[in-house]
Amino acid sequence: MIFEPFTLNGVTFANRILRSSVGGRSAQYDGTVTTIWKNFEKRFAEGGVGGIISTTLNVNKYRKAPLEYPPISEDRYVAPLKRFIAEIRATGCRYLVQIGDPGYATQAGLFPEQEDTHSASRGLDLIYGYGGLHTPLSEPQILHVIKDFGDAAVRVREAGADGLELTASKGYIIHQFLNPAINRRRDAWGGDAERRFRLLGEVVKEIRARVGADFLFGVRLAAEDCNHLPLNLRWPPTFFRGNGLRETLDQGRRLKALGVDFLHIDSGFGFIHPRVTPGPFPYDEARIFFDQVRHLSWKAALRASVFHLVPRFLGRWLFNLGWRYREGINLGHAHRFKQEVGLPVIANGGFQRQSSIEAALGDGRCDMVSMARALIANPDLVQQFKAGREQPDNPCTHCNRCAGRTATSPLGCYDLSRFPSVEAMQDQILAWNRSDP
């Protein structure tokens, strides 16, 4: 099954394996993509994946997450993307662009900015984003968010991508509106599940109207939010898990009715999260990140201090509670979406072994599988599968160090156990970040 082509709204993928979004500091300071960005993406294409889903390109000019990640919030970003996407597509690999708006989950800025605190309602999230209290968006600001997404979708099409993925996951702004604990509004944009879905629904309608019915357009959706207190503080305190499968399957049905072509299923609320990147919590890398943004707010400073005040052995133990690797962690959920919503489904999270992927596709539990970390470790994984390997000789350990480093360091594998020396690991990282002469 892995090597059977698959077609979604007129776009044919040569095989069933996608590289899912991998965001990193690969753009200029102003967000223009560089040849480093292109070469990074191209390596997966040359390694044989059927398609690539870009990092989340931000649609809002001010909410950058973080700096040096490529956005798509202005027309000037289109021309360089177009040139590079054409080069990546020339390998035969399909290219989808993911768009999103982090809302309060904006991770880093040069200076604290009011824009970076915007969300559905007032609240405080101790882990994600750097701002203190969130500020609720006004109705005109919500309408602006919808327009931002529509404008960005047009740019994706102009840039020559094969399709578009909208992120309603990762604890980003759409997810913040979907989530009953973050979204405490009592107007037309919050309250019951229908009103919490309204922002996503309006964004989807806007995108479809602007790109047309013939453009491939899917949504990345979290099957279960799993966000617990005390990471998100509210008054009065309420213990919650956010949306569960019952609510998200309903969201899936609504998305189908609105003309979405596929669903890309993960879970969790925020990045990084044990349901998004199953494996250990990258404690040392998180500490580097929290240190780097500690100047941005009292919350960011407090968070960084906690990571230094608590002894390392204790902190590592504490923050690892609930974090462990599980192969194909969201496959069961993907299956439910396939059965109950009836749209083509991409499953994400913790895949690496050929037999498990083959079984997932063969049993009809999903239509495609997307991977990030296993491909960063072995960009030629698909070719290795083709040669009959169950998994590479030097497989990804799903240690999550690459995920923990994404906002602070060049992209690459940071698991020293996979390399004979630190120098060899550094060489590999620099090879990933190769620019054209």
Ligand SMILES: Cc1cc2nc3c(=O)[nH]c(=O)nc-3n(C[C@H](O)[C@H](O)[C@H](O)COP(=O)(O)O)c2cc1C
């Ligand atoms: C370094 C790194 C960067 C990532 N950047 C993004 C991103 O920009 N947008 C997104 O939706 N997911 C992002 N992810 C999540 C992956 O797309 C994927 O959902 C996750 O890693 C689980 O898949 P895996 O187990 O195959 O790695 C990133 C993951 C990693 C490891």
